[in-house]
Amino acid sequence: MTDIRIAIDGPASSGKSTVAKIIAQDMGLIYLDTGAMYRAVTYLALNNSLDKEEDIIELAQENPISFGIDSDGKQLVYLGEVDVSGAIRQKDVTSNVSRISAMPKIREYLVDAQRFIASHGGIVMDGRDIGTVVLPDAELKIFLVASVDERAERRHKQNQEMNIESDLEILKVEIAERDYKDSTRKTSPLVQAEDAIYLDTTGMSINEVVNFIEDKAKDLIK
Numbered sequence: 001m002t003d004i005r006i007a008i009d010g011p012a013s014s015g016k017s018t019v020a021k022i023i024a025q026d027m028g029l030i031y032l033d034t035g036a037m038y039r040a041v042t043y044l045a046l047n048n049s050l051d052k053e054e055d056i057i058e059l060a061q062e063n064p065i066s067f068g069i070d071s072d073g074k075q076l077v078y079l080g081e082v083d084v085s086g087a088i089r090q091k092d093v094t095s096n097v098s099r100i101s102a103m104p105k106i107r108e109y110l111v112d113a114q115r116f117i118a119s120h121g122g123i124v125m126d127g128r129d130i131g132t133v134v135l136p137d138a139e140l141k142i143f144l145v146a147s148v149d150e151r152a153e154r155r156h157k158q159n160q161e162m163n164i165e166s167d168l169e170i171l172k173v174e175i176a177e178r179d180y181k182d183s184t185r186k187t188s189p190l191v192q193a194e195d196a197i198y199l200d201t202t203g204m205s206i207n208e209v210v211n212f213i214e215d216k217a218k219d220l221i222k
Helices: 016-027 034-047 053-062 091-101 104-118 130-134 148-161 168-184 206-221
Strands: 005-009 030-033 065-069 075-079 123-127 140-145 197-200
Touching: 005 016, 005 130, 005 206, 016 030, 016 034, 016 123, 016 206, 030 034, 030 075, 030 104, 034 053, 034 065, 034 075, 034 091, 034 104, 034 123, 053 104, 091 104, 091 168, 104 123, 104 130, 123 130, 130 140, 140 206, 148 168, 197 206
Parallel strands: 005 123, 005 140, 030 123, 140 197
Antiparallel strands: 065 075
């Protein structure tokens, strides 16, 4: 396993997680879905009617986030012993994750956890502030973007595959709103790192995006 750290940032549904998973598998790296961590904490807050950061963090500590793989190779997300993989993708979590993830103490708690995991070796990490906050010294930083229409189509297809109720036009509005919230929040806003490679994936296949990033990583390893 190489020790290279790859930070992939970008707005909602830009393909970060899909691409990061493939790269991690191809290159023998650890994969960390930071978005799933924020969704899991949001799920905890909503499910327990919590609004105070301290209360949410305390409950998260009692129900630590962990990851697994099912028989089909799909990522599973756990809170304690409970599988919340489907629950954290539901509309109520999606609608509130920007609000919860904007809380400074929540971000500090999860960033510390993400940095700890990254300290154990080569990793691919995707999110919105990986290259700027979590791993500012990552060897390779990618900033993925795509049009709102294309990202909505991707999320709509993903929801259908997971049997989650989905409306394409509503998704377009929600994604545009989340872009605004993520980009204008005071704590760790979504912004491209100065040394990140900007990659517009509109019209690109997953394989094309993966090959582009892997080529960049292999050049650095050499």
